[in-house]
Amino acid sequence: MTFDLRALRFQFAARDPISFPPGGPANSLRGALGHALRKLACVPACPGSQGRPTGDCELRAACLYARIFEPAAVASGPSGLAHWPRPFVLRVSHLAGCAVTPGDSFWLGVNLFELSSPVLQHLERAFAEIGCAGFGPERRRADLMRVECAPVSIPLRQGAAECSRLRVEFRTPTELKSGQAVACEPEFGVLFARARDRVSTLRGLYGSGPLELDFRALGERAAAVKMARSELQRVESQRRSSRTGQVHSLGGFTGWAEYEGALSEFLPLLEAARWTGVGRQCVWGKGEIELRAT
Numbered sequence: 001m002t003f004d005l006r007a008l009r010f011q012f013a014a015r016d017p018i019s020f021p022p023g024g025p026a027n028s029l030r031g032a033l034g035h036a037l038r039k040l041a042c043v044p045a046c047p048g049s050q051g052r053p054t055g056d057c058e059l060r061a062a063c064l065y066a067r068i069f070e071p072a073a074v075a076s077g078p079s080g081l082a083h084w085p086r087p088f089v090l091r092v093s094h095l096a097g098c099a100v101t102p103g104d105s106f107w108l109g110v111n112l113f114e115l116s117s118p119v120l121q122h123l124e125r126a127f128a129e130i131g132c133a134g135f136g137p138e139r140r141r142a143d144l145m146r147v148e149c150a151p152v153s154i155p156l157r158q159g160a161a162e163c164s165r166l167r168v169e170f171r172t173p174t175e176l177k178s179g180q181a182v183a184c185e186p187e188f189g190v191l192f193a194r195a196r197d198r199v200s201t202l203r204g205l206y207g208s209g210p211l212e213l214d215f216r217a218l219g220e221r222a223a224a225v226k227m228a229r230s231e232l233q234r235v236e237s238q239r240r241s242s243r244t245g246q247v248h249s250l251g252g253f254t255g256w257a258e259y260e261g262a263l264s265e266f267l268p269l270l271e272a273a274r275w276t277g278v279g280r281q282c283v284w285g286k287g288e289i290e291l292r293a294t
Contacts, residue, residue, distance in 0.1 A: 001156045003199055003272040004207055006120070006149050008110040010127045012142040014100045018135055023237055024096040024172075026285040027250065028136050029108070034069050036126040036133070041065035064122045067114070071205075085198070086283045087114035087206050088123070089276060093172050093285055105145070111275050113206045120149070152275065156199075156211070156268045161293075163263040165228070168270070169290040173235045173252030175280040182280075185230065188259045189223035192266050195273035202276055218265075225261035232257065252279070252286060258294075267293070 021028075041064045046057050060066040071084035091109030100106050108127065112120065128144040135142065168191065176183045178190045196211075196218065204210035232255035270291055279287035 001211070002208070003154045003156055003203055003275075004115065005152050005275055006112045006115060007152050007275070008112055008120070008123070008150075009148040010108045010110065010124075011145045011148065012106055012108070012131055013145050014102050014104050014106065014140070014142045016102060016134070016140040016142075018100040018106075018140040018142065020095040020098045020100075020136075022097045023250070024093050024285060025108075025135065026090050026092050029090060029092065029130070030284055032130045032133070032135070033126060036129040037065045037069050037122065039129065040122060040125055064118060068119060068122065084205055085201060087119065087202070088112045089283050090285045091288070093288060100142075106142075113202045113276070115206070154268065154272045154275070156272065158265045158268060161264065163267060163293045165258065165260050165294045166263050166267075166270075167256055167258045167292045167294060169256045169292070170232070170252075170254050170287075171290060172286050172288040173237065173250065173254055174278065174287045174289070175252040176278070177280065185227070185232070186253070186257050187227055188225040188261070189219065191278065192222040192225075192270070193219055195276075195278045196269050198276050198278060198282075199269055199272045221262070222266060225259050225263060225266075228258045228260045230257035231255045250281065250284075250286070263293075267291070 043059070046059060046063070057063065057066070060070075060072070066072070068087065071086060089111045091111060095106060095108075098106070110123065112123070124144070124147050127147075131142040131144045134140050168186070170186070174186070176186055176190050176194050178187075183190050196213075196215065200211040200213075200215075232253045234253055235251050237250040270289075274289055274291060276282070277285070277287040278289060282288070
């Protein structure tokens, strides 16, 4: 039992000076990627070509824009899941606050969970289009030089090594839902539940199928793991949707937390979550975690 993905690096060479904001380029890339995919995939009559949601489009079942950027339950899927998670996450936090001069190279990372060739080819064309149109509000241009694609396969069975202490680093702002509210702290039971659910959903929709695990029993054992200490900071940020005008929070906590207990059985799913992100809006780079067993 594995979780499979492709780790992509889109390598660019800057034509113009480019300054990436301190929060990273994920927020501006969100709109640029959607626009580029619509331009490549949507016919003039499609609502997507006019910047509107594609839910009523008769062609959405075969549309690569909808498949990548607005996935929905056009076929059988997990019960009650009308809106599917997007089949990728951005990995661009390394560019936060960076300044690139003409001729310099930089890369944008994407972890892709939909493994079919058309999706990869469409993303490559979309990022090339973004580079030609320019990054950010000043439209600073860059040339897509090459795409590196590394297959990743993560075993989801427990290994032989025992682990009783684990540090989780929250590299980008993270928000974890607990019930109907956002958790104030990353208690292990909440963190693991969100990681388990996300990995299982992505695998079920885009990979080999949902995880055949006893979710309830796993959750009960995860709740017994204690958070020994933590050092967390709240980051406040927001964005305004150009389409709806609504303001959305991009904030969350960063820092680290250390956990104590019988942790070994949880490590494989947490390792998969290192690639998927965990929590709200992780497709845009939130909820990026690192693990260190101690």
